[in-house]
Every structure is written in C-alpha cells, then in structure tokens.
Amino acid sequence: MNRRRIPLALALSAIVISALSAAEKPAMFRGDPAHTGVYDSPGIAQPVKVKWQFHTEGQVVSSPAVTDETVYVGSTDHYLYAIDRASGSQKWKFKTEGRVTSSPCVAGGAVYFGSYDGNFYAVDASSGAQKWKFPIPGERRFAAPHIHGATPAGETMPDPFDLYLSSPVVVSGVVYFGSEDNNVYAVDARHGTMLWKFPTGGPVESSPAVVDGVVYIGSQDWNIYALSAGKGTQLWKVPTGGPIDSSPAVSGGTAYIGSGDGSIYAVSAGGTKLPSFATTGFVDSSPAITDGTVYAASNDGYVYALNAGKLADVIWSYETGGPVPFSSPAVSGGVVYIGSHDDNVYALTADRGSKLWSFSTLGAVDSSPAVAAGVVYIGSDDQNLYALGADNGKELWSFPTSGHVFSSPTVAVGAVYVGSDDHHLYALRT
Numbered sequence: 001m002n003r004r005r006i007p008l009a010l011a012l013s014a015i016v017i018s019a020l021s022a023a024e025k026p027a028m029f030r031g032d033p034a035h036t037g038v039y040d041s042p043g044i045a046q047p048v049k050v051k052w053q054f055h056t057e058g059q060v061v062s063s064p065a066v067t068d069e070t071v072y073v074g075s076t077d078h079y080l081y082a083i084d085r086a087s088g089s090q091k092w093k094f095k096t097e098g099r100v101t102s103s104p105c106v107a108g109g110a111v112y113f114g115s116y117d118g119n120f121y122a123v124d125a126s127s128g129a130q131k132w133k134f135p136i137p138g139e140r141r142f143a144a145p146h147i148h149g150a151t152p153a154g155e156t157m158p159d160p161f162d163l164y165l166s167s168p169v170v171v172s173g174v175v176y177f178g179s180e181d182n183n184v185y186a187v188d189a190r191h192g193t194m195l196w197k198f199p200t201g202g203p204v205e206s207s208p209a210v211v212d213g214v215v216y217i218g219s220q221d222w223n224i225y226a227l228s229a230g231k232g233t234q235l236w237k238v239p240t241g242g243p244i245d246s247s248p249a250v251s252g253g254t255a256y257i258g259s260g261d262g263s264i265y266a267v268s269a270g271g272t273k274l275p276s277f278a279t280t281g282f283v284d285s286s287p288a289i290t291d292g293t294v295y296a297a298s299n300d301g302y303v304y305a306l307n308a309g310k311l312a313d314v315i316w317s318y319e320t321g322g323p324v325p326f327s328s329p330a331v332s333g334g335v336v337y338i339g340s341h342d343d344n345v346y347a348l349t350a351d352r353g354s355k356l357w358s359f360s361t362l363g364a365v366d367s368s369p370a371v372a373a374g375v376v377y378i379g380s381d382d383q384n385l386y387a388l389g390a391d392n393g394k395e396l397w398s399f400p401t402s403g404h405v406f407s408s409p410t411v412a413v414g415a416v417y418v419g420s421d422d423h424h425l426y427a428l429r430t
Helices: 008-018
Strands: 049-055 070-074 079-084 090-095 105-107 110-115 119-124 130-135 143-145 156-158 169-171 174-178 183-188 194-199 209-211 214-218 223-228 234-239 249-251 254-258 263-268 288-290 293-297 302-307 310-319 330-332 335-339 344-349 355-360 370-372 375-379 384-389 395-400 410-412 415-419 424-429
Touching: 070 110, 070 424, 079 110, 105 169, 110 174, 119 174, 169 209, 183 214, 209 249, 214 254, 223 254, 223 263, 234 263, 249 288, 254 293, 263 293, 263 310, 288 330, 302 335
Parallel strands: none
Antiparallel strands: 049 424, 070 079, 079 090, 105 110, 110 119, 119 130, 143 156, 169 174, 174 183, 183 194, 209 214, 214 223, 223 234, 249 254, 254 263, 288 293, 293 302, 302 310, 330 335, 335 344, 344 355, 370 375, 375 384, 384 395, 410 415, 415 424
C-alpha cells in the first residue's frame, strides 16, 4: 500500500516473516501493523453450534488472537489464557494482578499484552512461562470530574467506558504500545528491555500503527504523533481540537485518525496537516482505508466515505439511526460493515454508500464487525453473536451468550471465536 522506500531492516524482517508458518505469523489489532481495517479470510455461513466453550472467572471483553493450534484471550479475572483450538481445553493460564482486557498480540513464539496491574507482559506462546515483565507504574483507568455528565459534578471518577488498554503491535523484533501513564513505549520483544519511551501530555489509549520505520499514534493530550520507530524521537506533532482514542490507519504515506473534536484528520508522513473533515460528533471509532478511500464513523450517527487524498471531498455519507461511538468500520469485498447504537448492523456499498441491508440486534452495537468470505460477524448488547450474509444481511445464524458481547470476533480455521461478559470464550462452528 505504501510506496515509500522500505528501510533494509524492515525489508529483511518482511522476508523472515514470510517464511514463517501461519501459526507464527503475527496476529494483532485491526489486522496488520498499518491498521487498515481490511479483511480477507474464509467464513462460515451455515448455522453454528458450540464446538466448545471455555469458562473463566471474569468477563471476556478481550478479543482473541488465534493461531493454528491455540486461542489466546484475556479475562477480567486477571488471567491470560491459552486454549487448545481443537478441543477447547486449557493449555495454560498466566496470572497477573489486574484485569486483562487488552487484545493480545502473538508474534515470534510469544504473546504480548498489558494488564491493569501496571505491567506489560511477554509470555512463551507454548508454555505460558513468563519471558519478561515490563513495569508501568502509572497505568490506570482514565478519571475526570463530571465525566459523561455524571453527578456530583465535582467528583472525580473513573470512566465507565474505559474498558481497554492500548493494543500492542510487534514489528521487526520490537513491541510498541501506549499507556495511560501518558507514554508511548518501545520494548525489545525478546528481552523486555526498554528501547525508548516518549512522553505525551495525556493518557494514550490509541493503539500504534507502525509503517516504514515510523510509529503513528494519538493521545488524549489532543495531539497526533509520529515517532521514529528506532529511537523514539518525535518526527512531528499535529494538534487536534480534542482527546484522541481512535487508532490511526496508514496508507500511501498518510495517517488517518479520528479525534474527540469530531474531525477526521489526515497527516502526511512528513508531518504536513492535510485537509481534515469535520463531523458533528466525537470520533473514537478507528478508520479503515482501501483503494484511495477512507471509511470512518462518528457519534453524529453517520458513516462517511472520504477521498483519501483530500478528506474534505465527501464521496458519500450514510445516516444510521443513532450514534456510532465505538464500532469501527470493516471493509471486505467492496462492502463496508458498521454497527450503530440504533441497535443495527449496516452493510453499505463501498463505492456509493447505498444500503445493501441492515440487521436489527435489539441491542446497542458497540463492537466492531469482523468480515470473512461473505459473512459478517458482530456482537451485540442483546447478548448475541450474529452471522449475517454479506450480500443481503440475511441472518445466517445467531448465538446467545447470556452476556454482553464487547469482544470482537475472530474467524480462523473454520470457526468463530468470541468472548462474552458471561465469563466464557466461545468457539462456534457448523
């Protein structure tokens, strides 16, 4: 996607990664280190049954990472679990002293993840033995007075929607992640030694995208940052008008990201702020990009398709029946999929924004859809996971979990894996 000259170290790393087995290939947030939000994998269209269900002692809001043999997922019971993909039996579990709600990244035989106990961990993917632990003493839930209009207005309280930590990305033997201690970290993936940390002026819940030796990330200090992946030096900083929870998508030498000021920003790899696009609601959703178009959603209830070269050029917009605060668009096969707080999942043509179908879940949809081979998978506050036909929105099957589904589903090796607030991780297949 990005046509800039690729540094030798990254090129060599790409050669090494391409030689690994599928089980060893990195699995990470938004599908790839650039966070493009574009998906392509086999899907399951027939009604499913429980292949297995795995019980934890806490809510499973973490999204699972799946390899050929193992499913990795965190739980609010303070454990990271490794579960046999075929049988659903526990291979091992690793205890932390805090909730594990982040989505793990699996790369190079290790699993990387953060915990609310103030540590970032690397554990052996086969045995669960701790490889290293990196302390982050300032890790915390975001708190503020009068948050979301809560009363009394003068009381400082944690954000009830602060469910996740920044998801790690592993590139060329380095793990990158943000923290609510206001820093962005780069840690040696093998030894757990800090290579660098970069201080921002606010908590960093945004997940970093890493492309061509540059780390792109947002902060709640209202700024977008580009940092040298090798040294952590600031290449540039671009201000926005609000806090940033959105994660950047990078393509064609440009980073795209949403802000709490209601705008979607585009910044060139050189740090030039390009024309932005203003919505009338905050943008915590993370954009997707493919074929020269940026797809983004806003709390104003609209889904937008914007010209990647000039965001002010709106290709189309589609109004849902409610705000879209958290669900991020997924793109596959010429279709954009998004969930809305109006209790619907929408499928829109990528070129024109025409509604192909919508599906009512009877519960607010905050999770981001996963798309695989003609099937859309999405969880809902009505405590169901749905599989919908990508072409017509027909309900292919639904699965009740008896708990809210904030976990994003993962489709791999003929099954759908998803966590639930009912304390279970489910493996579903025909």
